Amino acid sequence: MRRQIGRAGWGWTGFSAVVSFIYFFPVLWIVLTAFKAHTDALAIPPKWIFTPTLENFVSVFARAYIKGQTAVDTNFDVYFFNSIFIAGSSVLIALIIGTLAAYGFSRYPLKGNNTYLFIILTTRMLPPIVVIIPIFLMFRVSGLSGTYLGVILLYTAFNLPFTIWMMKSFFDELSPEVEDAARLDGSNGYRVFFRVCMPQVKAGLAATAVFGLILTWNEFLFALLLTGVETRTVPVAMAQTIGGDIGVRWGLLAAIETLFLIPVVVVVYVLQNHLLRGVTFGTIRR
Amino acid sequence: MRDTERREPGSGPEPEAHLRLEGVGKRFGSIVALDGLDLEVRHGEFYCLLGASAAGKTTALRVISGLETPGGGRVVFDGEEIAGVPSPDRGIAMVFQTFALYPHLSVFENLAYPLREARTPGPEIRARVAEMAEMLRIGHVLQRKPETASGGEQQRIAIGRALIRRPRLLLLDEPLTNLDAKLRHDMRAEFKRLHRELGTTMLYATPDELEALGMGERIGVLRDGRIVQTGSPDELYEHPVDTYVGQMVGSPKMNLAPAQRGEGLTVATSFADVSGGPWTGTLADLPQQAGLLLGFRPTDIRPAGGAPRGPRFPARVHLTEPLGDVTVVDLDIAEDMYRMVLPESEAVGFRPGDRLDVEIAVEQTHLFHRDTGAAIGRDVAPPSGAAAA
Numbered sequence: 001m002r003r004q005i006g007r008a009g010w011g012w013t014g015f016s017a018v019v020s021f022i023y024f025f026p027v028l029w030i031v032l033t034a035f036k037a038h039t040d041a042l043a044i045p046p047k048w049i050f051t052p053t054l055e056n057f058v059s060v061f062a063r064a065y066i067k068g069q070t071a072v073d074t075n076f077d078v079y080f081f082n083s084i085f086i087a088g089s090s091v092l093i094a095l096i097i098g099t100l101a102a103y104g105f106s107r108y109p110l111k112g113n114n115t116y117l118f119i120i121l122t123t124r125m126l127p128p129i130v131v132i133i134p135i136f137l138m139f140r141v142s143g144l145s146g147t148y149l150g151v152i153l154l155y156t157a158f159n160l161p162f163t164i165w166m167m168k169s170f171f172d173e174l175s176p177e178v179e180d181a182a183r184l185d186g187s188n189g190y191r192v193f194f195r196v197c198m199p200q201v202k203a204g205l206a207a208t209a210v211f212g213l214i215l216t217w218n219e220f221l222f223a224l225l226l227t228g229v230e231t232r233t234v235p236v237a238m239a240q241t242i243g244g245d246i247g248v249r250w251g252l253l254a255a256i257e258t259l260f261l262i263p264v265v266v267v268v269y270v271l272q273n274h275l276l277r278g279v280t281f282g283t284i285r286r
Numbered sequence: 287m288r289d290t291e292r293r294e295p296g297s298g299p300e301p302e303a304h305l306r307l308e309g310v311g312k313r314f315g316s317i318v319a320l321d322g323l324d325l326e327v328r329h330g331e332f333y334c335l336l337g338a339s340a341a342g343k344t345t346a347l348r349v350i351s352g353l354e355t356p357g358g359g360r361v362v363f364d365g366e367e368i369a370g371v372p373s374p375d376r377g378i379a380m381v382f383q384t385f386a387l388y389p390h391l392s393v394f395e396n397l398a399y400p401l402r403e404a405r406t407p408g409p410e411i412r413a414r415v416a417e418m419a420e421m422l423r424i425g426h427v428l429q430r431k432p433e434t435a436s437g438g439e440q441q442r443i444a445i446g447r448a449l450i451r452r453p454r455l456l457l458l459d460e461p462l463t464n465l466d467a468k469l470r471h472d473m474r475a476e477f478k479r480l481h482r483e484l485g486t487t488m489l490y491a492t493p494d495e496l497e498a499l500g501m502g503e504r505i506g507v508l509r510d511g512r513i514v515q516t517g518s519p520d521e522l523y524e525h526p527v528d529t530y531v532g533q534m535v536g537s538p539k540m541n542l543a544p545a546q547r548g549e550g551l552t553v554a555t556s557f558a559d560v561s562g563g564p565w566t567g568t569l570a571d572l573p574q575q576a577g578l579l580l581g582f583r584p585t586d587i588r589p590a591g592g593a594p595r596g597p598r599f600p601a602r603v604h605l606t607e608p609l610g611d612v613t614v615v616d617l618d619i620a621e622d623m624y625r626m627v628l629p630e631s632e633a634v635g636f637r638p639g640d641r642l643d644v645e646i647a648v649e650q651t652h653l654f655h656r657d658t659g660a661a662i663g664r665d666v667a668p669p670s671g672a673a674a675a
Contacts, residue, residue, distance in 0.1 A: 177386035180353050185447070186374035186403030199390035
């Protein structure tokens, strides 16, 4: 009997499971720690059986900074809102601008098209640590420092090159004859774009959005220097949570991280059907 | 360009041209795609544009459809210059080589798309899609996505989408290229059926002479962006205007033997002096030693035997290629290679290396200038209707 093509045996399935588990283990560790009391979290050897507690999650949002004092609001609800608002807006704006630009680069190439594309990409070649000082000064002078507008603009600019390159590759894959057919069928340029092209690159749009979201969601350095008290994002706030009267509160940090993971998991779950095709650049056909 | 058009005597005034291209040019950068293209398609006709790849077929169709603007010349459709008319308003539809179906829409929506863009009311859309689906036998795939349909079904969907707006002219750009050989044959019959049932004028571009000969009522041979000859399949076969058409039409392609004008009214090739061909009358006008090419089709050379039909000379079998009902025999004649096509039964027993005498049916030979490839006229200019007779 010939083995059915495309179906792995138990050996490979088991092997994959082991590898997956190794990769997933840190996440599991974080989630478990989030439900542990302080002493359980520090216990060596690690405790696998423990009484779960929601104490850490409560203290994410309100806790006493000094033992014995009454709990005060930590503002983490604001930081979570900031992270979602800033990442969401900048990715959305980058997607709108980047998709239009990518369509232009793909369908109406300029003279020296590749040079333009390369220049766009070079904006991402410098390490953040190199450009942070001039950007910091520019933000200071222009008064953008600490504002939503400033940090959203910055993240949009950072997401754009990647968005343009990715979306261009998706547009390049589309058959130009299909667009010609639509033109003959009575569609003008806008309708060709919105009714014929965009529905075909949905998967690409989803993949680009997820990559951009994760990148922006995790960004720390710029957020540290350019956000203010009101516009602080979760990664910065998380860093500032380390320390305190009883040493590092691992349970608390793990609880923040667990909450921080949820939006990413939700977005990826919602878009998973598109993602497979998107991240493989359409090489896997439905 | 020479038009070897057949005109029925007493058929009255010339049929009105439906579509006429006059000196249409188009260049892309330094590449000349269309070089003063003249073309005339009549009402209700199945016209085939035959040309090798990059001859300008697709560009010609795109200019007619309005996807490209011509660089010069006029495009006249039903008596109206259409250069400034937007594509959808021209009454011209096109079927693309890749079918170009909308992959994100169901087959129903693919067919409905042109109607929706024209703001046709919903009930009428449903009625016309149903009618089209029935005519093209694609009713069972209407709710599916095009990519789940078979190649032949996808082809029919593409035709349906083109026909649903009831165009006056249907352009077909190599529509069978992406189908497998068996399906191609079926679809050829399908195109003929549709043409007969609808009476829509069809302009069909193809690089395949079998498709052109099999379907076209008239064929225009396109070369380097201009028409070199227009005529019925028979006319192109019997009276090619040059070696290009001679070799393009007919399969295997026409043999061309280097020759020159010999003594008297003969043509001297390396293997025989040929005389008495249909070109004899015009031979007198040529200088002695003029460089010529003698053309004869693989079906017009045969093993010698019976009443002589032309010069006989020795040949050696180089290779045989049995194709079922016929066998193609490569012959080595005076150091040159020529093809002979025989019914399978007559070729049995031929082995590479065998020697035999062959003869050419001299009445069927063609004569061309060696430099220009242009045909040298027959005794009598092609008589009206002679080709079809």
